[in-house]
Amino acid sequence: MKPSGIITLVTDFGIVDPYLAMMKGVILSINPDAVIVDVSHSIMTGGIAQASGILRETYPFFPKGTVHVAVVDPGVGSDRRLLGVEADGHFFVGPDNGIFWPIIKDYRDASVIQLTENRYFLPHITSTFHGREVFAPVAAHLTIGTDLPLMGIRINNPVEIAIPSPYITDNTLCGEITRIDNFGNLISNITKKELEDFLKYSKPLISIGNMEIKRLHDTYLDVEEGEPLALINSSGLLEIAVNLGRASEYAGINRDEIIGSTVKVSRGG
Amino acid sequence: MKPSGIITLVTDFGIVDPYLAMMKGVILSINPDAVIVDVSHSIMTGGIAQASGILRETYPFFPKGTVHVAVVDPGVGSDRRLLGVEADGHFFVGPDNGIFWPIIKDYRDASVIQLTENRYFLPHITSTFHGREVFAPVAAHLTIGTDLPLMGIRINNPVEIAIPSPYITDNTLCGEITRIDNFGNLISNITKKELEDFLKYSKPLISIGNMEIKRLHDTYLDVEEGEPLALINSSGLLEIAVNLGRASEYAGINRDEIIGSTVKVSRGG
Amino acid sequence: MKPSGIITLVTDFGIVDPYLAMMKGVILSINPDAVIVDVSHSIMTGGIAQASGILRETYPFFPKGTVHVAVVDPGVGSDRRLLGVEADGHFFVGPDNGIFWPIIKDYRDASVIQLTENRYFLPHITSTFHGREVFAPVAAHLTIGTDLPLMGIRINNPVEIAIPSPYITDNTLCGEITRIDNFGNLISNITKKELEDFLKYSKPLISIGNMEIKRLHDTYLDVEEGEPLALINSSGLLEIAVNLGRASEYAGINRDEIIGSTVKVSRGG
Numbered sequence: 134m135k136p137s138g139i140i141t142l143v144t145d146f147g148i149v150d151p152y153l154a155m156m157k158g159v160i161l162s163i164n165p166d167a168v169i170v171d172v173s174h175s176i177m178t179g180g181i182a183q184a185s186g187i188l189r190e191t192y193p194f195f196p197k198g199t200v201h202v203a204v205v206d207p208g209v210g211s212d213r214r215l216l217g218v219e220a221d222g223h224f225f226v227g228p229d230n231g232i233f234w235p236i237i238k239d240y241r242d243a244s245v246i247q248l249t250e251n252r253y254f255l256p257h258i259t260s261t262f263h264g265r266e267v268f269a270p271v272a273a274h275l276t277i278g279t280d281l282p283l284m285g286i287r288i289n290n291p292v293e294i295a296i297p298s299p300y301i302t303d304n305t306l307c308g309e310i311t312r313i314d315n316f317g318n319l320i321s322n323i324t325k326k327e328l329e330d331f332l333k334y335s336k337p338l339i340s341i342g343n344m345e346i347k348r349l350h351d352t353y354l355d356v357e358e359g360e361p362l363a364l365i366n367s368s369g370l371l372e373i374a375v376n377l378g379r380a381s382e383y384a385g386i387n388r389d390e391i392i393g394s395t396v397k398v399s400r401g402g
Numbered sequence: 403m404k405p406s407g408i409i410t411l412v413t414d415f416g417i418v419d420p421y422l423a424m425m426k427g428v429i430l431s432i433n434p435d436a437v438i439v440d441v442s443h444s445i446m447t448g449g450i451a452q453a454s455g456i457l458r459e460t461y462p463f464f465p466k467g468t469v470h471v472a473v474v475d476p477g478v479g480s481d482r483r484l485l486g487v488e489a490d491g492h493f494f495v496g497p498d499n500g501i502f503w504p505i506i507k508d509y510r511d512a513s514v515i516q517l518t519e520n521r522y523f524l525p526h527i528t529s530t531f532h533g534r535e536v537f538a539p540v541a542a543h544l545t546i547g548t549d550l551p552l553m554g555i556r557i558n559n560p561v562e563i564a565i566p567s568p569y570i571t572d573n574t575l576c577g578e579i580t581r582i583d584n585f586g587n588l589i590s591n592i593t594k595k596e597l598e599d600f601l602k603y604s605k606p607l608i609s610i611g612n613m614e615i616k617r618l619h620d621t622y623l624d625v626e627e628g629e630p631l632a633l634i635n636s637s638g639l640l641e642i643a644v645n646l647g648r649a650s651e652y653a654g655i656n657r658d659e660i661i662g663s664t665v666k667v668s669r670g671g
Numbered sequence: 672m673k674p675s676g677i678i679t680l681v682t683d684f685g686i687v688d689p690y691l692a693m694m695k696g697v698i699l700s701i702n703p704d705a706v707i708v709d710v711s712h713s714i715m716t717g718g719i720a721q722a723s724g725i726l727r728e729t730y731p732f733f734p735k736g737t738v739h740v741a742v743v744d745p746g747v748g749s750d751r752r753l754l755g756v757e758a759d760g761h762f763f764v765g766p767d768n769g770i771f772w773p774i775i776k777d778y779r780d781a782s783v784i785q786l787t788e789n790r791y792f793l794p795h796i797t798s799t800f801h802g803r804e805v806f807a808p809v810a811a812h813l814t815i816g817t818d819l820p821l822m823g824i825r826i827n828n829p830v831e832i833a834i835p836s837p838y839i840t841d842n843t844l845c846g847e848i849t850r851i852d853n854f855g856n857l858i859s860n861i862t863k864k865e866l867e868d869f870l871k872y873s874k875p876l877i878s879i880g881n882m883e884i885k886r887l888h889d890t891y892l893d894v895e896e897g898e899p900l901a902l903i904n905s906s907g908l909l910e911i912a913v914n915l916g917r918a919s920e921y922a923g924i925n926r927d928e929i930i931g932s933t934v935k936v937s938r939g940g
Contacts, residue, residue: 139430141423147853148417148686149713151729154679157708158732161677165706165734168434170426175418178854179915191420194427194534196434207915210890260890262905265732315416316447352479352529367531377448377476408699410692417686437703439695444687460689463696463803465703584685585716621748621798636800646717646745 134222136276137198139168141191143184144204144264145176152262156204156269159255163273170195179207182294185232186311188225190368192236197222200272202264203232210260215248215267216291217281224275226268231294238296249285299323306331306398308371310341310391317379321396323371328398335400339363341373342384342394347401353377371396403491405545406467408437410460412453413473413533414445421531425473425538428524432542439464448476451563454501455580457494459637461505466491469541471533472501479529484517484536485560486550493544495537500563507565518554568592575600575667577640579610579660586648590665592640597667604669608632610642611653611663616670622646640665672760674814675736677706679729681722682742682802683714690800694742694807697793701811708733717745720832723770724849726763728906730774735760738810740802741770748798753786753805754829755819762819764810766801769832776834787823835931837861844869844936846909848879848929855917859934861909866936873938877901879911880922880932885939891915909934 140160146152153174160167172191176184184205192201206228214229218236220243225233229247237243248267251258253274255266271284299308299322308323319341328337339346346363356362358377366372373380373396386394409429415421422443429436441460445453453474461470475497483498487505489512494502498516506512517536520527522543524535540553568577568591577592588610597606608615615632625631627646635641642649642665655663678698684690691712698705710729714722722743730739744766752767756774758781763771767785775781786805789796791812793804809822837846837860846861857879866875877884884901894900896915904910911918911934924932 137430138434141427145853148709149711150850150852151710151725152852154708154710154729155732158679158729158734158737161675161706161708162732162734165676168430169708170423170430170438171417172420172423173418187420191423191427194424194431196427196431199427208892211892259905261902265905312419314419314421315414354477354480364530367528367534406699407703410696437699439692439699439707440686441689441692442687456689460692460696463693463700465696465700468696581688583688583690584683623746623749633799636797636803 134219134224135198136200136278137196138166138276139170139195139199140272140276141170141172141195141199141201142174142204143172143176143188143201144174145178145180145184146174146204148174152264155265159265159269160273163270164276167273167276176205179205181205181230181232183312185235185294188232189235192223195223198224200224200226200275202268202272203227204264204268205232206230206263209263213292214288215263217246217248217271217275217284219244219281224272224281226272226275228263229292231292234291234293235296237291238293244281245288245291246281246285247288250283253279253284297322299327301331304399308396308398310394310396313381313391317375317381318366319373319380319384319391319396320366320368321371321373323396323398325365325369328365328371331398332400337363338399338401339373339396341396342386344373344380344384346373371398403488403493404467405469405547406465407435407545408439408464408468409541409545410439410441410464410468410470411443411473412441412445412457412470413443414447414449414453415443415473417443421533424534428534428538429542432539433546436542436545445474448474450474450499450501452581454504454563457501458504461492464492467493469493469495469544471537471541472496473533473537474501475499475532478532482561483557484532486515486517486540486544486553488513488550493541493550495541495544497532498561500561503560503562504565506560513550514557514560515550515554516557519552522548522553566591568596570600573668577665577667579663579665582650582660586644586650587635588642588649588653588660588665589635589637590640590642592665592667594634594638597634597640600667601669606632607668607670608642608665610665611655613642613649613653615642672757672762673736674738674816675734676704676814677708677733677737678810678814679708679710679733679737679739680712680742681710681714681726681739682712683716683718683722684712684742686712690802693803697803697807698811701808702814705811705814714743717743719743719768719770721850723773723832726770727773730761733761736762738762738764738813740806740810741765742802742806743770744768744801747801751830752826753801755784755786755809755813755822757782757819762810762813764806764813767830769830772829772831773834775829782819783826783829784819784823785826788821791817791822835860837865839869842937846934846936848932848934851919851929855913855919856904857911857918857922857929857934858904858906859909859911861934861936863903863907866903866909869936870938875901876937876939877911877934879934880924882911882918882922884911
């Protein structure tokens, strides 16, 4: 696969510490022409599923041949494996802790390589920062055309994580909230197709916490200021929002219980 | 106009969500050599005037031919228009909600184009993320030399916003605080020229909240630690500060009432 | 020295204001091919020692010939000098307030230049933003090969800052905490070599606040969840951590007293 020269980064590092800059210095030392894009560094500490979801939502907007590095790595220094993955025309580099599982699962021809060839790593490997010493240099080598299979051995048992899927019970489609965005919008794991297949031609009755919404709208402005609404968002997912307000504060659910809370859709006639 | 290859971004997206990275992926897919600079993503939700002010303060420091993208877009998905503007040797791309009005107003030869040619957009346009599907690709096309007028139709009635201007009443020059910066400095809308024209050769008597300042200083260190001062700042605006302190906490005004609060200048002799 | 074309930035500006973007615009106006990397903009206001430490930890990961700009500059507008430094194959540009002293001290052949040649500055110099008007353009000129000595005069008395060093008293090695990272890890100023030289072949007994740790581990996972541990971190420094927890909340020290608090190591047998 022809590299695009672009590397994206998603981590749980925050933006205060110098760790990200160290990784960028390592990348630019190997490929001075690499283009580095920050996806998010505000992943919850150890939030593998959160990082995984954001990555899956974001990578398709980059050119084929882009390298996506994910460093949410609570197992750093243990014997968890180091991975490079080629799937859907993109590269993914990070720890073998399930972070890439949703992508690997979706692409049966995904090639999963355990990174073992330490000539592509920094000379000194610490027990606590493989992002800098393994993932950054491997990513940089991919951008200059090094073949991923040369960097290790193919494996067929990458670590899997549970991916919560919507299910139907008692004539109700149940999903869950996976993300609250900067605007307080509640983003669920129910896709447009799942919703349409369930509803057929019925109207939806959507409920979460103390909010009840009786139809789908196209955009936020379709309801009055302060009114809740539901729509299929720009990622193709069912989203609960409040026009010019924050749905996360209207739902009557404790802030730290919103992620993972249930959204129910029934057929309203 | 020759493009500089640079795109700046100002949004109200915050830095947690992947929306910015999606825009950058779209830009780099069209022009892999584009240089992308973040201006600020901490604009208050829907803060059109705030984004507008920051943009007007910042764009002149970039080379001519730079594309400035502003996505503070509470009207996304409604029939508000999509704009590309050429003014003062720079390009501006974003929603027609007044965000570019202060720049358009200042440059009578500004060219304002309603973006209508969807061959420069992403193929699939959602109702909620025109930053990704319209503004990012249009900006990228501008950096590779596509003529702005080719992308739409010229209009002469862009949406205007009120731009609070200082005024003189009862021998007092009244301005307002438009921004609090990271150091707690209070930045007003009174320009150096307005202040000088008003004062002539008098000394100023400057008041805001419970602070009274009797002269202009050159820099923060000109007064004792913890003392308030007034100066013309690096953007040519009257600024109220406290040496090694935060003026925003000394003024005796509620934090959420400082923006928009009045600063008064009278002639002190 | 051959420039790498890379400029890193460490400031106390935060990421809300447009000041950083102005600096980047100035840099790109002089060298459109410059690659700019943010190190941290979350330095405490006026935190010279903090910025200095982060810079010293980070710069070695960048290619030789990189320009590191530090703008933590409470003395801006006073007569404090403007510096360009060449040391260890890197350039450093910023105010003469001690921020580069730890690096200058370590490299006896460091070349310290007071920047005086204003043809390398912006034409208009304000009293409050030398980062934009002096340091950014000087850094950009360095990336295109301008010789640093041409930009000013060599000096041999740069401002020094105290660098707290570990010391031994009563058979105890005493260091201090210099940084709390995003994971709540407490990073001390005790180096691996200092620790080994002190311990010889004894086991350590490490104490900070109410935590007592009786050995060194290799990585976080070596202890049970919620248990404290000590290790030599990826920067070669003694670090106190809690597996899957935040040491900063376990130590029994007030949050705002942790930086600078003492960590003691004695020989445990």
